[in-house]
Amino acid sequence: MRAAGLCVALLCWAGALPAQTMRPFTTFRQLHGENRLAARLEFAAGRLRVVPGTVTELYRMTLAYDADRFVPLSRYDAPENAATLGVEPVGGPGLRVVSRHQLQQDAVVLLSPQPDLTLDVSLGAVEADLDLGGLRLTELRLEAGASRSVVRFSQPNAVRCRTADISAGAAEVSILKIGNSRCDQVRIEGGIGRMTLDFGGAWTGSQRAELSLAVTELRLRLPRQAGVRITMDRFLASFEPTGLVRRGNVWETPGYEQADRRLDLALKTTVGGVRIDWTN
Amino acid sequence: MRTARRILVALGLLPVWAPAAHASPCALRRVSGVIETVRAFVVQQITQAPDKPKPSTLEPAPAGGASVDLSDLSRPEVIERALRSALPAPGPDSRVTVPNGQARLGEFTIGSAETLTGHLLVIKGDANVYGHLLGNLVTLDGDVRVHRGAVVSGDILALHGDVRDEGGEIGGEVRTLSVPMTPAGSGDALSPLALVGRSVAGAVGVFLTMLALGVGLVTFARPNLEVVSDTVSHSFGRSFVTGLIGQILILPTFGMLVVGLVLSVAGILLLPFAVVVYGLLAILGVVGGYLAVAHAIGETYTRRRMAQGAALVSPNSYRYVGVGLVGLFVLWAAWALFGWVPVAGEIVRGAAVLVTWLLATVGFGAALLSRAGVRESFAGRLIPPEALTDEYLWATPQFGVPAVRRPEAGPGTRPGTRHDPGR
Secondary structure, three states: OHHHHHHHHHHHHHHOOOOOOEEEEEEEEEOOOOOEEEEEEEEEEEEEEEEEOOOOEEEEEEEEEEOOOEEEEEEEEOOOOEEEEEEEEOOOOOOOOOOOOHHHOEEEEEEOOOOEEEEEEEEEEEEEEEEOOOOEEEEEEEEOOOOEEEEEOOOOOOOOEEEEEEEEOOEEEEEEOHHHHOEEEEEEEEOOEEEEEEOOOOOOOOEEEEEEEEOEEEEEEEEOOOEEEEEEEEEEEEEEOOOOEEEOOEEEOOOOOOOOOEEEEEEEEEEEEEEEEEEO | OHHHHHHHHHHHHHHHHHHHHHOOHHHHHHHHHHHHHHHHHHHHHHOOOOOOOOOEEEOOOOOOOOEOOOOOOOOHHHHHHHHHHHOOOOOOOOOOEOOOEEEEEOOEEEOOOOEEEOEEEEEOOOEEEOOEEEOOEEEEOOOEEEOOOOEEOOOEEEEOOOEEEOOOEEOOEEEEEOOOOOOOOHHHOOOHHHHHHHHHHHHHHHHHHHHHHHHHHHHHHHHHHHHHHHHHHHOHHHHHHHHHHHHHHHHHHHHHHHHHHHOOHHHHHHHHHHHHHHHHHHHHHHHHHHHHHHHHHHHHHHHHHHHOOOOOOOOOHHHHHHHHHHHHOHHHHHHHHHOOOHHHHHHHHHHHHHHHHHHHHHHHHHHHHOOOOOOOOOOOOOOOHHHOOOHHHHOOOOOOOOOOOOOOOOOOOOOOOOOOOOO
């Protein structure tokens, strides 16, 4: 009888437990003449969209987060002009299981096109769409984790970008219109997954890209106008060198030496495939 | 009644303004602004206005009393928690200390000629800033409006409210933390009855599928199933350990297989087939093993009932598998019926998952031990099948039967007849 009463009480108490909740959070900061911004975006799970913002605000983030497991991140270090935005898990480090509910978290981050931008993005189980076109991006660092990420440069970068460092774990990453990024050097490390690199866009100079991939299916979209040279180091990886001429470990387009814009790719791949598509 | 009349008047005014919308984009914006104002007015009239407390100053708490530090607003949830803890039921008599600042109850306005130094906390009311605030601003259950020409030097945090920047200058960061939204998916949440129906349908579907597989296995591979089942019965612990090791090694083995095949040209050609076959074998091992466990459970139960004198119609492998599966699905049936109960349902589901995994591991291990029912070493069949016959009692001795001496032929006997002992 006591046991039955205890069970009923337990069930009644359990029925009163609150359900998981998504909480809206918004943060922004007015632009007060800052000429540089170091933005770090940390997002563990959910959907993330980054787009250019307005000229009156330095940044703005609109977020809906799982209040039971995460807390919003919104910090600004005025002397360093450094902003940290996103969500961080509640509690310490350890093994986490991402539930379908957490994947419903949603964030939209708007970054000002006014200041020079250093962008550092760290993603977990995230579906991310980063449109960095039209910003003044000077440096990009992206840790894609186990995400499905699309980085696009829909418009030419307003300034010259020094480096773009992209690393992916078990991820599907697409970087579109890299020519618009105006990055001198692109470094990409890929784990298990699929990667699409589209080197289209408005080129203003030559570019160099270093790719180190393992168990990755790589699809390269290369512009016909540019002179392309691929230095290949591969092991158990297939390669379709369509439109390229081989010279030892190097494949290059016939008019590489005479081309105004050159793209040098140093590609190291293990167990995977490399496919080339030519674009106009 | 008065409210309804106001609504009608407001709606009647709309068509009067509407034609102006055709004039120009500027006019369109103006008209939409007017419509928005009317809409806000109507909404304000028809909705129940919350009880807004009379504006007052909240006195600081005595030493050791409630205190909320507003100097760092980067963790809004922490501030919210602190406020809820310090002011569980805010009222004119509430006391709270804001270090380097002040707390207000109800609406609060900083006039255009005023400068307020220090942090400001506004509870249950809107904060309108026309002048200067040299500090942080926090509202709980209220909005913040920073009007044109106003200056807030620090951060702004609106808990359960909104911040409207109407042209003022905000030196710090603006944050709003709203009330939690309706839990995702609650709009189409199923009633407990519907949840039970769905879960029962799912459990019954899985049960019938397993039953069909079991019948197929008994029909086409009965000896193997019986050997695996006997291995489960007689080597339970050994089967579990083997199954556990098998689960751990299944992926490394697969990796070794792939790498081994990749290293040769013929292997690369075989790789797709090998991958498919490996996957099928693994599934067959787990599912077949699970059915063998069901067979073993059903056999044990049936034999015990028969030993108690129950007259059963057909105590065969079909029955064993059916009875065993019913036993195995009892926990899942419990989950299907009570899975909607928040905590108890999770506990039952966890138990069902654990038991299913345990038995599937045992079955998988038994299938490995018995080489899919080919090897009987662990099936408890210690006497070889040929020993289960009495033919050995009739076997001819290896060195023959000693001949009996032929009797002397008598006068009444003929050699070659039945009575001849020499034959």
